[in-house]
Amino acid sequence: MSESPTSAGRPLPWTKLSSRHEPSLLLFRPRWDKLVNPRTQQPMDRLVLETPDWVNVVALTEDEQLILVRQYRFGTSTVTTEIPGGMVDRGEAHADAAQRELREETGYAARAWTYLGAVEPNPAFHDNLCHHWLATGCHKVSEHLELDAGEDIVVYTEALTRVAERVRAGEIRHVLVLSALQRVIDLYDTTARRRNHGPHAD
């Protein structure tokens, strides 16, 4: 059985009857939409978190080390290992946000920038994208970080091969970090899985 993704024009977009904002939650602004389910014709209230675009950066030094940041994360209540990144400011280009976040969070600047594409952090309730950037030839331009009052960050560098090992060991598991890294290095041994459990992709 194989059905075309556009068979009979379904699924249809939902019709919006009304929208109501709630007070900002700093990182995003909740909005309740009243929408009609085209399958049932019933109206439903659905939540959207209006969220600015995000950026993150796979940043490699001149001696080919990956720049990492460690910080306490409030969601998981743990110290995580991640790549630098943050929110795109209002009116700012995401390319500029990537350079700014790298400089503010790590004190590094890059010789060359390559766009790696964008992902949807969660289309079910976020309206934003996360843009991935590759920064190469990175070098220190500042010894002190420009941290927000809400940040406490430790910067360090590590060989890419060691980073891939950390991913496979489950020590780095923020999905937006993995998504950016995966566009620069292979993180998983997919071949073995396909051989054991499924078809070959090529």
Place this chain on the structure above:
Amino acid sequence: MSESPTSAGRPLPWTKLSSRHEPSLLLFRPRWDKLVNPRTQQPMDRLVLETPDWVNVVALTEDEQLILVRQYRFGTSTVTTEIPGGMVDRGEAHADAAQRELREETGYAARAWTYLGAVEPNPAFHDNLCHHWLATGCHKVSEHLELDAGEDIVVYTEALTRVAERVRAGEIRHVLVLSALQRVIDLYDTTARRRNHGPHAD
């Protein structure tokens, strides 16, 4: 310059002074924590969205096609192409949730299940994990889907190679979908990027 991730014991966890819940937003429950930044000793209010764990499933049919779902997503206001998935119910094992979501959303059951690991959807404000599962030998067990009132889903199947092309064309970009798929098939040509812009990972 390379600093150990644990240098001087930093970054430290933040001390929680108090917690206050807001009314549930259906998908999650907002909680404001008052925390002390160990770098500045200043208290700050930080938002956590308490969220149940999620699951998603890379499901392959007996004739080696990937099972995909198309649905209207309220965050992006677009129809997306994704793999099946959803929330783990209270008290439910995520392995059971994966089997339930596959059956409810697509009408398929699998002969074999392989755990692909978990990721943090966003440790900055979510406290949950998304568990990735591989389901092989999938076959139809029901012709009608068990959809929630808030769902309108079209199911179809497609060759894995075609799915990888869709990813590279930017037609599939939900990061949790990409994260699961990446553990079964190679989605990106990382070698060319490293050759052009950076070091080799191995």
